[in-house]
Amino acid sequence: MQASAFGIAILWSVPGMSQADQTLPLPLTGSAYRVARQAYGSYDSHRYQASVGYAREAIRQRPDVMSLRLLLASALEAQGDRRAAVRAIEDAIKALGPEPALRARRSALLAIIASGANSPSDPNALTGNMAKTAQRAYRAYAKHDYDDAIAAANEVLAARPDVMPLYLLVIDALTAQGRDLDAYNAVIAATQRGGDNPGLRARRRFIGARLGPVAASEAYDALRRGDTDIAISRARAAIGYAPNVPGARDLLIDALIQANRFDEADQAATDAISANPSALAPWLQRGAIRERLGQRDASLADFAHAMQLQDATQQEQRNGRIVIADMALATGDPQRALDALNGLDPDGDATDLMIAVRRQKARRALTSSVAANTADLPMPQLDCTRIDSGILCTLHPFDPAYAQYAAAARAYDQHDYPLAVAQAREAVRIAPDDPVHRLLLIQALASNGDQAESKQEAANLIESGMIDTLPSMNAAYFASNAEQPALAARYYNEAVRNDELPPSSLLDAGYANLNAGAAPVAASYFRRGIDADNNGDISLQPQQAFETRRTMSELDRTWGVNASVGYRPTGDQTTFVASPGSTADKSVQAGAEAYWRPFGYFDGHTIELYARAYETLYSKAGNTTGTPSLEGALGVRAKPFASQNLVFAFERIVPLGSAVQPDWLGRIAYSNGFGTDLRVDTPSWWTGQLYAEAGHYITHPDNYATFSGELGRSYRLDAIDPHLVAFPYAVLGGDYNTQINNRASMGAGVGVNLRYWFREDAYHAPRSFVDFSLQYRSKIVGDDRAKGVFFNASFSY
Known part of the structure; x- marks a missing residue:
């Protein structure tokens, strides 16, 4: 019997609400346990006044047990005193915090109070058998016999369709049974029959908030399997149930785009903007849709507005700028692409390379003519995941291999290089002309120890001509990896002209130019690298700095x-x-x-x-x-x-x-x-x-x-001078x-060498030395010239 009373206590809690992160109360024991049993027993015996008294005493002894608080509210409500039940719940919230079950119970009570619903005290002046049947419905509801409650209420409503409290009782009973769709349809039917009222609106919102995420999830599944008709239908249903259910509007717009129903997609995006004008995604989606429809001015206006929005996360804003740049490049407007990307500094995430690649494409396109092709525009794509309240979607630039690329990037960040290689290969297979995917593959291969294949992929990138679409720094890196120093030097020097060479790459640029035969240029990079180290702009290891000065x-x-x-x-x-x-x-x-x-x-x-x-x-x-x-x-x-x-x-x-x-x-x-x-x-x-x-x-x-x-x-004699080195050795x-x-x-023997280095400065390692060498050898073959003492002193300046 205790279980049924506890069921009343949580009747209006939110189904599926996880309590895993909450601190559970200790089990009831001793006096508190006995009093609680009496409270539950009295409730199940319909002795609600006694249940209220026992529940209050149990709460006094164990104020931390939420189920006792809910039992008290249920007993007060069963007595017909819903306002007292609300006060009991508010006391519980003060004591235990805003627990989801408590908040949901309070909301439900307030909604019922506002509507004057399912109270047995006023069955709309029913008389005779109908009054008895109505009372039976209320008693069945209180006992959780929802089937009988629904049957009795419908029996009365068949003769008296004007009794709104019984409609509300049917809706509540269906909801308690988990029959959300039937409950929602009952709300609609009651509204059509008797007009809207606060009680119906509260139930429509409450039940719709439960149905909306389910419909959105069904739309998401349909879109993933390519069934755009079902996706559109379920997304619209989700919006109908709960206009603000996360992801539903995004999914509807995306499904309509995939179905080439662009006029409907435009209207869906407009509706989404009306519902939430500060959301970034619908502005970007509508801008792309209107470009596809040939409405250039309207598209530009939407993109301009999107760039002014501030509520989106930094990642969303960067992706949005890339979407705008892609559309500008596809329509032959490279300057607008550069303007869209203006001010986006490196952030250390995957968008850095995407932004840099598009800037490079735009710069190169400025010197050539690119024809617009609205039939093949890079429409932005959604990346969605399930959450408890719906579907969480983010908009990202067009990429047919986005899923594989994202999986490869995640694996790379987690140092799972074999998986990163496999996923990057698949991304390259799906989108072979995307240099971003190829770069990730090259990096993953190198990190996985496949140096030869990494170099070959870098060479393939160069041979395909895609390296020219890369930012200068990335192109230089991969040219170096492909062992093409002249090409690497060209891109490093281009990066300098574009003011894109970071101090950390000065030495790499120097060695690329040195290997390409441009020693004077290499020396200038080495000097700048040494200065950057001395100024704290980069941090070279002492030996690396010394070797740089030796090269100088x-x-x-x-x-x-x-x-x-x-x-x-x-x-x-x-x-x-x-x-x-x-x-x-x-x-x-x-x-x-x-x-x-x-x-x-x-x-x-x-x-x-x-x-x-x-x-x-x-x-x-x-x-x-x-x-x-x-x-x-x-x-x-x-x-x-x-x-x-x-x-x-x-x-x-x-x-x-x-x-x-x-x-x-x-x-x-x-x-x-x-x-x-x-x-x-x-x-x-x-x-x-x-x-x-x-x-x-x-x-x-x-x-x-x-x-x-x-x-x-060799031993450096620091106690005397750090430039003095002793070298005992075996000699042949x-x-x-x-x-x-x-x-x-x-002859063979042993020797010792003493060398003192000198003449160094900020840019040069010691360039001169004095050297003393003493050996003694024993003859192996030949005459006596192979044995004995050998000495030499030398000076190099």
């Missing part, structure tokens, strides 16, 4: 001076100013060289003119030393491959001392290594370097070759000379 040092170098002195020179890169070749003599040699790069960096293909002089200071074998051994050289060397340290040299040996013979010398050298530069991000790092050289003397034929390989770990070295009896030798 290489770009700006046009000349240099080197000098060295060594005991048994080792044939590595730090002894390049010593006498070329090898010797079995344990000697000390010294030399100096100056060089000039007439073409500067020359895209990494450096050409140097050089002059060198060197002499032997000491010879254990008693060979010529001092001034008679002074030898000069004039030559040219070239590095033909930018990515490989392969150098060819040809020089004239000039005798400066009496013991020197003139000659011609051709040389080839190769070097490679890692970790040979100063680093600022770590105090120690692995270092390896290899140097090999071969040469041929022409006048006095002689062939020689020498090589040296070192592997170890050897040489070959046709003028020595034992032509080949090889």
Whole structure:
């Protein structure tokens, strides 16, 4: 019996209203439980006065139990005192807050009071059997026997159709049974028979608010499966039930557009605007419809009004501007498209690229003639989702693959890259000419580790010509990804001219120009990037900033001076100013060289003119030393491959001392290594370097070759100076000379190198160094020249 009384307590609560987020009261126990049982029992026995008393006592003991509050209101109403019932509900709202069930119960009571409905105290002066039948209807209603209540009320109404309270009782009983459509039809029938009144209006609104979302949901389902006739019918029904049900008007307009019923769509949009003039979507939809109908001036007026609305969210406003821009581009008015997009700064969402693509299309269209085509206009589309009160719809620009693109974008944001790739592929398949979809696919492939395919897709984008529709920055990025530096540099430079290059892309622009062979332009970008880092506009990692300055040092170098002195020179890169070749003599040699790069960096293909002089200071074998051994050289060397340290040299040996013979010398050298530069991000790092050289003397034929390989770990000596680096290493070295009896030798050992870097500034890493190297090798093959102590000191400026 308690359950039936509780059913009365929630009769007017809103069905489906979730209470999941509410704090549930503790179960009734003890005295409160016993009193509550008496309250429910009295109610079910129709002893309403006793039920009121017990309910009040139970509420005093447990004021937090909402069902007791509703029971009190029901008992008061059953006594015929609906105003007291309203006061009881208002007390409950003050104590428990505006719970949906309480608010709905209060609204229902107030509506019934306003209409004077289903009160057994005044059955419109019915007499005799009709009065008894009417009383039976009211008693059945109070007992929740709604079928009997409806049957008894209809029996009276058949003879007395003027008794409005019984119509209201039938409507309420049908509503309590969940028969909303029958209840709504009963409201309409009662209105047609007896005219409208506050009670009928209240019920029409209440029941319509329940039917409207259902009809809107049916319209949404029909539209998704392409059944526009059903969608139109159900959307109109939803509006009839509840004119303000969310999404119904949007769905009706969209369904009419899809059905090519543009005149009706125009009227539906006009009705939507009348219902809510501040809503953005119907203004945009009507503007597009009127453009489709050839009503250009009316369309422009609607779009202009839409741009003035402020109630929409920022996302909706941005999408609306894109819709207007699409329509302008399609009708051959690129300047209006630019005007629509004016002032839309990047917001970090998906609309950024959409806006940028359309701006680029508009700029390019300004230089060409585009014919209007009203039969193929990009009509805006709806993106809808279900909510409790109806369908929530947002308007977005035309995109036949919007669902797939949106799914790919969501997956990408959630780092589900395989799903993002799959959805982006489908979007590209559906709309292959949309560069936005292709860009997402390229990014998703790269993030998923499919670098080769990402590069291929970027190349396809370029080959298709769609890259020209992209904003300069996006085009530059994808040209770089496709390993087309010249094209990337072109777009980066275009972005600069359009004032679109962000500081964060300055270095990328620099390297693109550098790889494209525009070293001076690259240097200007690197300078700006360094300035941006120093000014706080960007934040480079210390090593990245250092490497940028190192690149600047290489770009700006046009000349240099080197000098060295060594005991048994080792044939590595730090002894390049010593006498070329090898010797079995344990000697000390010294030399100096100056060089000039007439073409500067020359895209990494450096050409140097050089002059060198060197002499032997000491010879254990008693060979010529001092001034008679002074030898000069004039030559040219070239590095033909930018990515490989392969150098060819040809020089004239000039005798400066009496013991020197003139000659011609051709040389080839190769070097490679890692970790040979100063680093600022770590105090120690692995270092390896290899140097090999071969040469041929022409006048006095002689062939020689020498090589040296070192592997170890470099340590920055910060306690002394952060520019000082110690490098202990293992070494393998050897040489070959046709003028020595034992032509080949090889040795291995250990060594230590100490290098001090200097001459740096804000734009350049240290460009000069002093270097000291000491080795000891053991012979592997050959004669004794492969073993012993080797020392070298060098200077590079």
